[in-house]
Amino acid sequence: DGLAAWLRYARVPGASRHLGKLPSAVVTLNATKGYPVHTAGQELVDGIGGLFGKKLTVAKSKPKGTTATVGTVSAYVDKNPSAAKGLPDLVEDGFYLKISKGNVLILGQNERGALYGAFHYLSVIAQGNVSDFTLTSNPDAPVRWVNQWDNMQDGGTHGSVERGYGGDSIFFWDGHIREDLTRAGQYARLLASIGINAVVANNVNANASILTPENMDGLARIADVFRPYGVQLGVSLNFAAPQLLGGLDTFDPLDKAVVNWWQGIADNLYKRIPDMAGYLVKANSEGQPGPMTYNRTLADGANLFARTLQPHGGIILFRAFVYDHRSLNQTLDWKADRANAAVDYFDGLDDKFEDNVVIQIKYGPIDFQVREPVSPLFTHLRRTGATVELQITQEYLGQQAHVVYLAPMWKELLDFDLRVDSKPSTLKSIVSGKRFGQKLTGYAGVVNVGTNTTWLGSHLAMSNLYAYGKLAWDPEQTSTGILKEWTTLTFGHDKLVHDVITKISMESWPAYEDYSGNLGIQTLTDILLGHYGPNPGSQDGNPWGQWTRADDDTIGMDRTVWNGTGFAGQYPPEIAAMYENIETTPDNLLLWFHHVPYTQKLKSGKTVIQHFYDAHYKGSATAQTFVTLWEKLKGRIDKERYEHVLFRLIYQAGHSLVWRDSVNQFYFNKSGIPDELGRVGNH
Ligand code: GCU
Incomplete structure (x- = not known):
């Protein structure tokens, strides 16, 4: 089942x-x-x-x-x-x-x-x-939320899930809340079993119509099926709702009528759902409205909601994923860098937020890539609490058609020491509130389950949801320990089953990084069409600011202070110095921070281009072994799950070759530098 x-x-x-x-x-x-x-x-x-x-x-x-x-x-x-x-x-x-x-x-x-x-x-x-x-x-942090990016409607009919790979929304259909919320209750049960205490059910790209009286009644029904499991409901808001839904001629957060309108919304929601968790708000990001539309600060925007929630005990998670994709121009501006946006926008606001505001920060400064440095914004908020936003749904990481066990990546991020004031400052100590002493801190995970009976579209992907809850409760747990538990509970006690799932899972993130984008270049997916499959060419010239600056001789984003976008300077001095310097930047983030010739030597002794070629062969070769490993389990787990997983692993093995050859050929064509082993080139 x-x-x-x-x-x-x-x-x-x-x-x-x-x-x-x-x-x-x-x-x-x-x-x-x-x-x-x-x-x-x-x-x-x-x-x-x-x-x-x-x-x-x-x-x-x-x-x-x-x-x-x-x-x-x-x-x-x-x-x-x-x-x-x-x-x-x-x-x-x-x-x-x-x-x-x-x-x-x-x-x-x-x-x-x-x-x-x-x-x-x-x-x-x-x-x-x-x-x-x-x-x-005891939990490591009080906020352990899940975000669903479920749309109320899709072309006026369905309830789709943005970046969801497990079917339609379990909450919404046809612009309404579903009549039958059985799946929502079952979801809450799973989440409670891993310590998750709230779910934001609707997409961060929020539809204002979530707040009609009829839909508020529907939200109350969702809260009713969550309540037996201690899971609270949160709601995503559209900043322009006073205008879009309320008929006001403004949504200026400092306008009295706007404030009153939002107070009415909070009162109406809490009348129906007295234990509602609060709000999630994406503002001034990717075309979404926000306070900056009226030259107000992000704090003005967040506080507007915070104050309407205070009488009811709710909190607001205000997202730091703020950037204006229309203002980014790669060809004209060497210093343009979307990675800078969050710290730039939140600069000077740390002591301006109400106490029930929490800033929700994606783990990296860009967007859920296979390898990113920890967002420097975590070091700039010392009075205001933060949650780290992780992504369980594998948007850039193979969309559940590839196995990528994410706990090792999350552990690396959480264990990273940001050295604030030259003191130990791991990300986990910041989001637990221990480092700076804030009360409201923690974790937010974008999950995006759907109506598919596997929830996420793939049985093995569920280890990521399990691991997310476990790490939010206790980030000291190990990736393999969590996996072992999950495997026993999901597939039983057979030792071979454990060995195979452990081997595949633990090799999966390194393999995916090897064949999808190494040295911190980002996941080289198609940036315009769904973030799936290889398309290194799309990673430049796009308005989204996810760039590699690859030309015939050089590649990488120069994010140094001395010659680049200055991003490295957003970190505390010790970390800034490490990233500023090519010699001290780890190989796996070299191209994130530096613009170098393809012939640049890595610490491993290889050149950048030869590393590209080798890693793509290595990673895709590993993916081939997943199939033969899994085939050992025939007859040891039920046929349905055996075949479902096998089908996906065979696909992944094939698709990893597509990745390998597309990426390698692309950089061979650009650089003209032959592979030392003669595998890449004009055949
Ligand atoms: C990514 C993702 C979008 C999402 C956005 C966000 O850009 O592709 O679908 O809306 O992140 O986190 O707000």
């Missing part, structure tokens, strides 16, 4: 031997149907039933025999005042687990935490571990 993803509760090998170590009944403390503690009780019954074939019942008070007790800390302490002393400190959404001889105690700081604890316990026993343990688990 693809829909169940990692929550299949398939029978554990040797299940019957473990029955004595499991609870015999479930006790829920102060459970109300439709809320997480009640859900937790149900999951424990379903989970232990499926995993071990042991039928449990939910009891109101303590029955005879071993029990699993689940509830909030406060509900527990009410009943057992003397137990309070022995309990650990939990932060919001945190949980405490104590497993002892078949008795299970699951306590959450809030209801959501209790549900997280139940899912954690089920995950542990699903992996075959029924031994006693005690665990206190």
Whole structure:
């Protein structure tokens, strides 16, 4: 069942031997149907039933025999005042687990935490571990959101998903909220099991019509199916809605009528959805309206919404992905650089935002490329909290037709030390709020599941969603550890299945980087047509500012301060100095920061052009091995998933050759420099 993803509760090998170590009944403390503690009780019954074939019942008070007790800390302490002393400190959404001889105690700081604890316990026993343990688990950051880029309508009819590769929207159809929201509830269940606490259901390129009274009613229905899982709803706004929908003649954020209009919207939403998470806003970006349309600052824009949310306790995630693609001209301006935009626009605003504003920053300064340096904006916001925006949907990374396990890439970014004030300043320490002490910080992941029964269009792509939630909860977890868990829960315990999935997954990002764009040149996809497939030629002269500046002799963006766009100077001094200098810039970001001849020598001793040729052969050769590796699993996993994955891996193997030959031939044609091994050229 693809829909169940990692929550299949398939029978554990040797299940019957473990029955004595499991609870015999479930006790829920102060459970109300439709809320997480009640859900937790149900999951424990379903989970232990499926995993071990042991039928449990939910009891109101303590029955005879071993029990699993689940509830909030406060509900527990009410009943057992003397137990309070022995309990650990939990932060919001945190949980405490104590497993002892078949008795299970699951306590959450809030209801959501209790549900997280139940899912954690089920995950542990699903992996075959029924031994006693005690665990206190607190999330690394409070904001752990998912963004869906679902359109309300598409040509007036459907609900498509922008950059979604798993079918139509599970939320919207024909300009309305779907009647049947079963899939939305199932999605919330998956997300709760990995610690995600909110979903923004509509696209950042927002349609103002999401705010009609009828659609607000529909949003309330979405919130209703999320609520049992402790997942809150967030809404994307169109900045011009007062004009587009409200009939005002302005959307100036400082205009009184505009402010009142937005206050009415917030009040109306919270009347329907008292626990709404808040807003997500994309403004003044790629043609979207925003405060700068009226010469107001981005802070004026963000604060407008923040203030209307304050009476209701909501927060606003305001995106830093702000740039004007019409003002970028490559041929005329050597110093033009879209990468500079975010820091330029947010300069001087750090202390101007209301307390419930969080700035949502894409991990890199351009756009979800296969390799980017960490966005320097993270070092400029010290009072205002930030979330890092990661992309689970593989927009530039093969669109789920290629396997690319992203946890290793995210780990590298999160572990990167930005050296603010010459002190340790990893990205993870910034987005946890630990480095600068902000309260509201965390993670936002663009997921874009759809109606496809695999959710993302590919079974293996689901490890990325799983890993996203796990890392947002605890970025110290390892890529392989997360993968192992996910594989057991999704495919079972067979060692060969594990070996194959681990090998393919762990080799997949390096392979994709090798055949799609190396040395920090960006993913050389077609920039105009859907960001899919190779088209290095499209990476120059486009208005989007994603450039390589490749000519017959040289390639790369000069982002130095001394001679280039100055981007390197947006980092703290130690990092700026590293990137400013060719000698200290790591090879894998050389062309991101420097414009060099194709004959430039890398640290590896190879030239840039020879590295291109070799890496493309190497990466695509690795992709060929994925097929033969997977074929070893025939008969070891169910036929449906085996064939579904095989089909995609065969395609990927072929498409990686298309990538290899297109990119290599392109740069051979430009540079005229032959491949030392004679593979590329005029055949
Ligand atoms: C990318 C993506 C768009 C999206 C934008 C954003 O450019 O291709 O579809 O709207 O990012 O993040 O806002």
